Amino acid sequence: MADPLFRAPTVDLLHVCPLDDAFTAIFHRASGITHLLVSPAPEILAALADAPLTQAALRDRLAAAYDLADADPQALAARLAELVEVGLIDAA
């Protein structure tokens, strides 16, 4: 079975507003729900905004963009699961 692709809403569907060092507020236009996210969730959404990625490709993308030499695959899987749970990304 192929690795699942994770898909995020396109940029025009999210209103992203960093509030302070810790939290980013995101308004999801499709649902009207406000989300309050901590890193790396906003970075994951940004990395997935252009095109869906597998978890491995996403990890590479985050590692390159944010200089994460040893991105933990289990932690990333947990963050992805949380974002799927709240409806901000989709796995297919």
Added chain:
Amino acid sequence: MRHSLAVRIGPIGYRIGADWRAPIDRLRDLYRDYPSADVPDFTVRLSATRPWRRWIRPSVAIAGDFTLPEAAPLPLAQALLAAEMAMNLQLALGGRRHLLLHAAVVERDGQAVVLTGESGAGKSTLATLLAARGWRFMGDEFALLDPVTGLVDPFPRLVSLKNGGIAAARAAWPHARYGPTLAGTPKGTIRHMVPDAEAIAAMDVPATPALLLFPRFGAASDSRHVPPSEAFVRLTQASTNYVALGEAGFAALTRFVRTVPAMAIDYPDGDAAVAQLEALWAMR
């Protein structure tokens, strides 16, 4: 409605109708310095819970476009409180022109301090004490945040003083006009106070929000910074229409918390709170 009154409080126009003359006469007197509402935004009805209850143990039900099913009827002697609650409810649930935050607001030099907190945090008392120290009273119930301008519009309704706040306000404003003392209400003892003439005269003058405070009564004086993310969460909870406004509310609130510094203050009494606020104001 047999008896009615139209009154404008800042940008909000009300028509208040009642089955009885007395509460409307009382409201008309207390609101006599306010302009009339040409086209009311909200209509509030104080009606008898049953037709015969106009006369026998008169009991007031609150009605309007919005009602709370669990809102208990109040005895006629508490009709002023019923009117206040109904006016708040219509705005809280129906207002769409502003992001509504449960807060008192005072202003100086065009800049506003927004004091938010639960009922009992001392918002009304503090706003009254600050007004006696030269601040402009802009409201004790809702901060009306304009999503377009980012300014706070005044909502200087009658001040709703409760319990210990009544004596404190009377000491600060001995010559103000007051409504009757309403004892034994669901909120304790209530007394309404007419805001000072300056507050009413300036009810169309907005202010730039400059300081957000989360006051808490009953502890030794203390203060701490509140980060924007915490202020955001607490204000979504303090807003009655954040969800209803959708993205406009999100944009207004994120702009507010990112531009307005926020502090939580504990205070043992009104004088201490005023001193704390003025010190923070000087340092902002």
